[in-house]
Amino acid sequence: MNTKQMLMASTVAITLSMGGTTWTHSAYANPITNKQHTKPIKEDLLQVLGVSSDDDIYKAQYNGQSLADIAAANQVDVQKVIELQLAELTELLxxxxxxxxxxxxxxQAQRDELPEIIVRSVYAL
Known part of the structure; x- marks a missing residue:
């Protein structure tokens, strides 16, 4: 696996693992008890990217595609991916x-860094 592929795979793993930490509390994990959090983050990302599974993202990134490339291939505005990740990571903060x-x-320091980190991640820069 080349450096770019490793970076992209790591980015997906970090994004999913950071998102997974928001679901450790039972009220967040159960959509019946908390209507605000009705879907796990990865389902939102899947929907926004227009893919059906985590494997689709993993395979595309393994083959050198960034999240921006995946969005473009599915005729999705990459800004939606950026906004989703920004909203979710801001909520986590x-x-x-x-x-x-x-x-x-x-x-505040971490919040200020988020936009740049997310853009670099989405475009695999």
Missing amino acids: KERLSSGSITPAQY
Whole structure:
């Protein structure tokens, strides 16, 4: 696996694992008890990208495609992918701030970095 493929596979793994941490609380995991979180993050990403499974994303990235390439191949505006990831990771940061696991200064610093990190990730830069 070349460096670009490794970066893309790692990006997907990080995105899914960060998203998975928001579902550790039973109220978040059960859509009946919390209407705000009705689908896991990966289902939202799958829907936005227009693919049917995580394997589709993995195989495309393994073959050198970025999330932007996958979106373009499915005639999806890549900005939707960026906005989805920004919203989800911002929500994760807010949860970490409210739980006390990060300080307000850490929250702001990480929040300020998110747009650049996400764009680099989506385009596999």
